[in-house]
Amino acid sequence: MRTALKEYKVGTGYDEVLGNSGQPTSAASELVNHLNTLSLSDVKELQKNAEATIAQLGISFTVYSDEGNIDRLWPFDLLPRVIDAEEWKQVSEGLKQRLKALNLFIEDIYNDQKILKAGIVPAEIILSSKDYRPECAGMKLMHHSWACICGTDLVRDDSGSFYVLEDNLRVPSGVSYMLENRAVMKSVMPDAFRDISILPMNQYPYELLSMLRSICPTDTPHPEVVVLTPGIFNSAYYEHAFLAHEMGVELVEGSDLVVGDDDCVYMRNIDGLQKVDVIYRRIDDAFIDPEAFNPDSVLGIPGLIRAWKAGNVGIANAPGCGVADDKVLYAYVPEIIRFYLNEEPILPNVPTYLCSREEDRKYVLEHLEELVVKPANESGGYGLLIGPKASQEEIEQFRQLIEDNPRNYVAQPTLCLSTVPTLCDEGVEPRHVDLRPFILQGSKSYVTAGGLTRVALVRGSLVVNSSQGGGSKDTWIVKKEGA
C-alpha cells in the first residue's frame, strides 16, 4: 500500500512531525502510526469529507474584493499539527507572562508612565503611535486587564524553538476557526481521538465568558455581557456570531446600543432598554465612539467612552490597548517583562531592527535582500517586503518608504518557518506554518490548548493569511502515555 506519509520528505527546516532527524518526534509518533494505516487515497477521501462538512456547517469567512464581498468556505487541511503537552505547558507560561507584563505596561502608559521615565522605552515611540489614546489617561481597570484577549503569533525556527512573532492585542480573530477545525476533525477522524490523548480546547467560550464577567466594573451579581460586531459585512462576522452563540449572549451592532444621560449603556430590546455591563467589542477603537474618536463612524455608539470612563461598563479589549500592539513596541517586550515582573522572558522575540534607530536603519538598508520588512501598524500580512523573494524594484520601493518614514518600519531576519505534512495535488508535502494561540486575562489567565495553525499552501511560501490564500490545520496538544 502506498501509505500517505511513505514518500514524505521534509524540507530544509524543522518539521513538526519528523523533527530535524527525519524520525517522528515523540509527540508525533502516535499520529504517524495512525497515518500509516491510511493510503494516500484514504487521506484524500477524508479531506473531501472534511470539506463537505465545512460546507454543510457553513463555516466561512468574508473576503473583500473588487466584485464585492464574497463568503468563502474556510480552507482546511486534514493533516494535523502536533505539539507535546509538556512543551506546551512552558509555552503557555511564557504567553501568560507576556500578556501580564503588557497589561501592566498599558496601564502604566495611561497613568504614571514609569517605564518612560525610567528610559526603558523611548517616550516618542508611544506618543507617536497611532493607537495611543490620550483619552484613556487616568483609567485603571479591573485586574489591570486592558488587553483581555490576545492572539499571539508563534513560529518555530530551524532549531525547533518557539519564537513570538507578534502580539495581536486589538481585536484578534481566529479562535472560532480553531474550534471549528477541531469539530471537523473529530467528525472525519474519530478513531484518532480514541487512540491518541489530545487535550480538549472546547472550553474556550466558557473561559471567555467567565473572563468577560470578571471585568465588570460594577458589583452587579449577574453582569449582562454582549458581543459588539461592526455587522454582517465584516470579514470576521462568522466568528462574532459564533462566539455570541457559544456564550449565549447577545450579538449587537452599534445601532442596538445607546448611552443614557446617566452614562450607562443600554440595548434596545422589544420591551424597551436594558442595561449592558460588559462589551466584548470587535470594532476598532477609531470607530467605537463617534463622540470620542472618528466622528464619521456610523458603527459606534456615541458616548460609549464616557460610559466606560465613568466606570459603568467594561470593554474588552479596552480602548487604547492597541498602544501595545505595535511592531516597534514589540522589540521592547523583553525589557517590559523585566521591568514590571522582574522576571526573565520565557518566550524569546525574533530579533528585530527598528528603522527609527539610526544604527538599525543603516543595517536594514544595507541588508534589505535578506530581511523581512514590516510596517508597524498593519494586519493581515499586507504591506510586507520579503527580501529574499523580492524583485530589485520592490526593494528600491521599500528603501524609499523606510527613508520617508523610518518610525513606521521594522525588519527581522527571514526565518525558516517550521513545516507540517500537508495534502497537496502531488501528494503529501511539507508546508510552512505558524501558530496563533489565544490568551485571556481577567481575574485569572488562560491559554488555549493549542491554537489556530495557519499553513501556507503554496510550495515554499511563507504567507499564511487566509485572506491571501493560506489554509489552516487542527492543532493537537498531545499528552504521552504515562506522562
Add this chain to the structure above:
Amino acid sequence: MLLSRVAERLYWLARYIERVENTARLSKIHSQLMFDLPKSVKLNWYTLVEITSNEDYFDEHYDARTEKNCMWMLLGDRNNSASLISSLWWARENIRTTRDSLPREAWVYINEIYLYVKDNIDDLQVRSRRNALLEKVIRTCQAISGMLMGTMSDNAAFRFLMMGQLIERADMTSRILDVGGYFAAQEYNPEEVEQYGSILWANILKSIGIYFMYRQAVQIEINGNSVIEFLVYDDRQFRSIKYCANKMHELANILPNSREVLKVIKQLQDLIDQPPEMEAGSTTLHDYLDVLQLKISAIHNACYRTWFYPEVEAVSGSVQ
C-alpha cells in the same frame, strides 16, 4: 430579553421558511393536478402567479404564460424577490444574522437546503426532478419547524418566530382560498367545475398540507363551501385563519407593550366571527378575503411600530 433588531429578523426568518414551504407545496400540488384532470381541462399555470401576487413582475419579465415560465418565476428566478430560491436565500441570511439566538441546527439545516437547491437549480426545469426537489424542501422546512419546537424555550425569540409563521400562514391560506374560489367560478364551464370540483378542492387542501385533517373532520363530500369553512373558521385547524388569529392573540398577550397589536388582531378576529353570506367563487368571498388580507397586513405593521422600530423615549437615568 431580546433585541428589537433580532426580533425583527427572527420574525422574518419564520415568515420566509413558511413561505418557502408553502411555495413548494403549491407548485408540487399544481403539478399533481395534471395527472388527475382530463386533458380537456386546461391547467392554468398563471394561477400560481396570481396566488403569490406576482403578476406585475411576471408580465414585465416573461413573454408567455407557460408552465416553464410560471414555475421558473415562482421557484428558480433569483431576480424575483418572492421566488422560492430568493426566500430561501433570505431565510439563510436571517439565520446568518441571528445565529446567536437560535440552536445551531437551524443554521445548518437552512444552509444545507439552500446550497442543495442552488446546486440543483436546473432540476426545477424538469417536471419529474422538480417534484423530488420540492419534496426535499418541504421536508426540510418541516424539520426546521419541528426542531425549533423541540429544542427552544418558550422565550421571546421563539414567540417572534411563531408570530412570523402565523402571519405568513394566515396570509397564504387566504390567498389560496381566494384564487381557488376564483378558479372554481370562472375558469371552466360549470359542468366541468361540478364534475372535477372535488379534485380541485382536494388539491387545495393538499397544497396547504391539511387534506388528511380535513378528511377526518369533515365527513361530507369535498366542496368549496366546506373547504372555506375549514380553512377560515375551524378553531382547531392549525392552518385556518381563525386558529392563526387566536394564536397570535395569545402570543401578543404575553409579549410586552402589545396594546396596539392586540387591537388589530381583535379586528381580524371580529371579522372572522361575523362572516357575510357567501358561496365559493362569489365576489362576496373575494372581497371578504381581501379585507382579511388587509387586516393581516395591519397586524404586521403594528408589530413594526411596537417591537421592531419603536420610538424610544428619551433615555434618562430613570430607565430600569
